[in-house]
Amino acid sequence: MTIRTAAPWRVLIAGTIAATVWGASPAFANTPQAVPAGALVSTEWLAANLQRPDLRVIEVSVNPGLYERAHIPGAVNFSWHNDLNDKVRRDIVSKEAFEQLLSKGGVSDKTTVVLYGDTNNWFAAWGAWVFDVYGVKNVKLLDGGRKKWEAENRTLNNRSPDYAATTYRVGQVNTDLRARLGDALAAVEGKGATQLVDIRSADEYQGKVFAPAGVPELAVRAGHIPGAVNVPWGKAVNEDGTFKSRADLQKLYADVGIDGSKPIITYCRIGERSSHTWFALSKILGYQVKNYDGSWTEYGNSVGVPINNPAGTIWAAK
Amino acid sequence: MTDSSLGLGGAGAAAGQRPAGAISAYWQPVAAAVLLLALWPLQQALLQRDGGRTLVFALAIGLALGVVLQRSRFCFYCHARDWLQRDDPRGILAIILALAVGLVGMTVVQSSWLPNPQAGQLPPDMHIGPVSWVLVLAGLAFGAGMLVSGSCISAHWYRLAEGSAASPFALLGTALGFALGFQTWNPLYSLAVADAPVVWLPQHLGYGGALLLQLGVLAAWAAWVWQRHVQQRQRSLQVPAAPIDPERAAPRSLPALWRSLWQGRWNYALGGLLVGLICTAAIVRMRPLGVTALIGSQVRGALQGQGWVPERLNGLDGFAGCATLPAATWATPNALVLLGLLAGAFIAAFASRQFRPRLPTGCDAGRGLLGGVLLGWGAMTGIGCTVGTLLSGGMAGALSGWVFGAAMLLVLWLGFRWQTWWGSRA
Numbered sequence: 001m002t003i004r005t006a007a008p009w010r011v012l013i014a015g016t017i018a019a020t021v022w023g024a025s026p027a028f029a030n031t032p033q034a035v036p037a038g039a040l041v042s043t044e045w046l047a048a049n050l051q052r053p054d055l056r057v058i059e060v061s062v063n064p065g066l067y068e069r070a071h072i073p074g075a076v077n078f079s080w081h082n083d084l085n086d087k088v089r090r091d092i093v094s095k096e097a098f099e100q101l102l103s104k105g106g107v108s109d110k111t112t113v114v115l116y117g118d119t120n121n122w123f124a125a126w127g128a129w130v131f132d133v134y135g136v137k138n139v140k141l142l143d144g145g146r147k148k149w150e151a152e153n154r155t156l157n158n159r160s161p162d163y164a165a166t167t168y169r170v171g172q173v174n175t176d177l178r179a180r181l182g183d184a185l186a187a188v189e190g191k192g193a194t195q196l197v198d199i200r201s202a203d204e205y206q207g208k209v210f211a212p213a214g215v216p217e218l219a220v221r222a223g224h225i226p227g228a229v230n231v232p233w234g235k236a237v238n239e240d241g242t243f244k245s246r247a248d249l250q251k252l253y254a255d256v257g258i259d260g261s262k263p264i265i266t267y268c269r270i271g272e273r274s275s276h277t278w279f280a281l282s283k284i285l286g287y288q289v290k291n292y293d294g295s296w297t298e299y300g301n302s303v304g305v306p307i308n309n310p311a312g313t314i315w316a317a318k
Numbered sequence: 319m320t321d322s323s324l325g326l327g328g329a330g331a332a333a334g335q336r337p338a339g340a341i342s343a344y345w346q347p348v349a350a351a352v353l354l355l356a357l358w359p360l361q362q363a364l365l366q367r368d369g370g371r372t373l374v375f376a377l378a379i380g381l382a383l384g385v386v387l388q389r390s391r392f393c394f395y396c397h398a399r400d401w402l403q404r405d406d407p408r409g410i411l412a413i414i415l416a417l418a419v420g421l422v423g424m425t426v427v428q429s430s431w432l433p434n435p436q437a438g439q440l441p442p443d444m445h446i447g448p449v450s451w452v453l454v455l456a457g458l459a460f461g462a463g464m465l466v467s468g469s470c471i472s473a474h475w476y477r478l479a480e481g482s483a484a485s486p487f488a489l490l491g492t493a494l495g496f497a498l499g500f501q502t503w504n505p506l507y508s509l510a511v512a513d514a515p516v517v518w519l520p521q522h523l524g525y526g527g528a529l530l531l532q533l534g535v536l537a538a539w540a541a542w543v544w545q546r547h548v549q550q551r552q553r554s555l556q557v558p559a560a561p562i563d564p565e566r567a568a569p570r571s572l573p574a575l576w577r578s579l580w581q582g583r584w585n586y587a588l589g590g591l592l593v594g595l596i597c598t599a600a601i602v603r604m605r606p607l608g609v610t611a612l613i614g615s616q617v618r619g620a621l622q623g624q625g626w627v628p629e630r631l632n633g634l635d636g637f638a639g640c641a642t643l644p645a646a647t648w649a650t651p652n653a654l655v656l657l658g659l660l661a662g663a664f665i666a667a668f669a670s671r672q673f674r675p676r677l678p679t680g681c682d683a684g685r686g687l688l689g690g691v692l693l694g695w696g697a698m699t700g701i702g703c704t705v706g707t708l709l710s711g712g713m714a715g716a717l718s719g720w721v722f723g724a725a726m727l728l729v730l731w732l733g734f735r736w737q738t739w740w741g742s743r744a
Binding site (some may be wrong): 162 | 431
C-alpha cells in the first residue's frame with residue numbers, strides 16, 4: 001500500500017470550497033464591528049455580533065413562555081414580573097436583588113448589555129430605565145425589538161445559556177430618573193416648570209376609557225394629570241417598530257411644546273409604555289426626563305389630587 | 319367483527335352496531351382526501367395572521383392528535399372500562415405509557431426552560447393548578463360525567479367524526495356544565511381554591527427526584543395491572559384475543575401495510591406512545607394541549623355579555639390551565655388544536671370507513687346532556703379535563719394532574735362496581 005499525498009490541485013479546490021462555505025455561511029459572514037454609539041443597536045448589528053464575549057443580550061418580555069420557547073441565541077431572560085419588580089411592594093426590583101440578577105446573568109462593568117422584548121419593547125425599555133436607575137453603563141435597546149427580529153426571520157433558539165457568574169455591584173443609584181406622586185403634583189402646581197407627557201391613547205387621556213381593553217388594573221377616576229400633553233407612544237415609532245429618526249422625534253415633541261428646555265415627566269398607566277417614551281426623550285434626544293412608574297393607576301386612585309377629565313365622567317358615570 | 323369495536327361501547331355501544339354492508343361507505347376515503355386538501359387554503363390563510371406559524375403548528379398538532387385518537391381509539395373511559403370491567407389491560411397500559419413518555423419529554427423541555435426548578439419559579443404556562451378538595455370534587459364530577467355520557471370530552475370530540483349519536487349532546491351539556499361552573503367558581507374560590515397550594519413536584523424533589531417518583535408510581539401501577547390480569551386469566555382460563563388476520567399481522571406488501579393503517583384499530587401501545595409524544599411536541603411551540611378552553615371561553619364570552627356569568631371570576635385567569643378568558647379572535651392556538659383534532663378524526667374515520675351516523679334516541683340525548691353537564695362542571699372547576707389537567711398537568715409534574723386523575727378513576731371504579739352489582743341482580 002502506498003501512501004499518497006493529495007495532489008496540489010485537490011488542495012486548491014478543497015481550499016476554495018472551504019473558503020467559499022466559510023465566507024457564505026451566515027455565522028461568519030459578518031465580522032464583529034465596533035459597538036455603535038448611541039442608545040440603540042440594529043438587528044443587523046446584533047446578528048453580526050452575537051458571538052462577542054463582551055456582549056450580553058437580555059430579553060425582558062411580559063408574556064410568559066415566549067423567551068422559553070424561542071429567543072435570540074445566547075440571550076438571558078429577565079422576567080418583567082418576577083425579576084424587575086419587587087415581589088411584595090409596588091416598587092422596582094431592590095438594589096440587592098438587581099445585583100444578584102446581573103451577577104447571575106454574567107454581566108460585568110465591561111459588558112455591553114442589549115435589551116429587547118415583546119410588545120414593542122415596552123418592557124425592555126422599562127428594563128433600560130431600571131438599568132439606568134441603578135447606573136449600569138453601556139446599555140442599548142435593540143431597535144424594533146422581538147417583533148423586528150422575528151419579522152426578518154432571524155435565528156432563534158430555546159437553549160438557556162449558562163454564563164459564568166460575576167459579582168456585580170451597583171454604584172450610585174440615580175433616583176433623579178424616577179418621578180413620584182409628589183413630583184407629579186409639584187408639576188401640576190407649576191413648581192420647577194416641569195412638563196408632563198401622557199403617552200396613553202387619546203381615549204384614555206380624555207377620560208373616555210379607564211384603560212386599554214382587557215386590562216384588569218384600573219384607576220377609579222379617568223382622565224389625565226392637569227397640564228399634561230398627550231403624545232401616544234406609537235407616534236414615536238415607524239411601521240416596523242423602530243424609533244423614528246432623531247430629527248423626527250425632535251419635531252414630534254416640539255410640536256406640543258416639549259423641546260428639552262425644561263425637565264420632563266413621562267407617565268402612562270403603570271409606567272411601561274411611558275418607559276418607551278422616556279427612552280426616546282432621554283436616551284435618543286438627551287432631554288432631562290423622569291419616568292413616573294406610579295402613573296395613572298397611582299395618580300387616578302389618589303385622594304385629594306386634581307385631575308383633568310374632558311369626558312366629564314365622575315367615577316364611571318356621567 | 320374485527321377488534322375495532324373493542325373501543326366502542328358505553329354510550330357509544332350503539333355506534334358499535336355496525337351495518338353489515340359497508341358499501342355506502344365507499345365514498346368515505348375520497349371525503350378524507352378532500353378534507354385533507356381543504357386544509358391547505360386554511361393554513362395559507364392562517365400564515366397571513368399574527369403569530370401565523372404557531373397557528374399552523376397548532377392545526378398540525380391537532381390533526382395528528384385527531385388521527386391518533388380515532389385510529390387507536392384512545393379514550394379514557396373505554397380504556398378504564400376495559401380494564402376494570404372486562405379485564406383487558408391494554409388500554410390502561412396505553413394511558414400509563416402516554417403519561418410516562420410525556421413525563422420524560424416534558425422534563426427534558428422544562429429542564430431547559432428552568433435549569434434550576436428549586437429557585438422558586440414555575441415553568442411558564444404549564445398546567446400546574448391549585449390542589450384542594452375542590453379539585454377532588456372536580457375530578458369526581460368529571461368521572462361521573464364520563465360514566466353517564468360514555469366518554470371524556472376529548473373522546474366526544476373524535477366520536478363526532480364517527481357519527482356518534484350521544485356526543486353532540488354531551489358537548490352541548492359540557493357547555494352548560496361550564497356555565498354552571500362559572501356560577502359556582504367564586505364561592506368555591508373563596509372557600510378553598512384561593513389558599514390551595516400549587517404543587518410542582520420538581521420544585522420539591524428536583525427534576526431527577528420528581529421523574530423517579532412519578533415513573534416509579536406509573537411502573538408500579540402498570541406492574542400491578544399486568545399481574546392482576548395474569549391472575550384473572552389463570553382463574554378464568556379464558557383464551558383472550560381476537561382472531562388475528564394474517565395479512566394485518568405481517569403485511570407482505572406496501573399496499574397491504576397502508577391498508578392495515580385504515581382497518582380496525584391501531585395497536586394500543588402505539589396510541590399511547592404517540593399521545594405522549596404529541597403532548598410533548600406541543601409545549602415546545604405553544605401552550606400545553608387542552609380541549610376545553612374554546613368551549614370555556616365561548617360560553618364565558620357569551621354569558622358575560624348577557625350578565626349570566628359573574629363579570630369577575632376571582633383568581634381564575636391567574637391559574638395555569640385551560641384558559642377561559644374570552645379571546646379577541648377566534649384564531650387562537652387552542653381553537654386550532656381543536657379544529658385540527660376534529661379534522662384529523664374525520665379524516666381518520668372516513669379513511670377507515672368508520673363514519674356511521676345514526677339518529678339519536680331520547681336516551682342518547684338525555685345521557686349526553688346530563689353527562690356533559692357533569693363533564694363541563696368538572697372541567698371548568700378543575701381548569702381542564704383529561705387532556706388539559708391530567709395529561710398536560712401530570713406530564714409536567716403537577717400534583718393537580720395526578721389528584722384530578724385519581725379522583726376520576728375512583729368514580730369510574732365505583733361506577734363499574736355498581737354496574738356489575740346491578741347487572742348481577744337482574
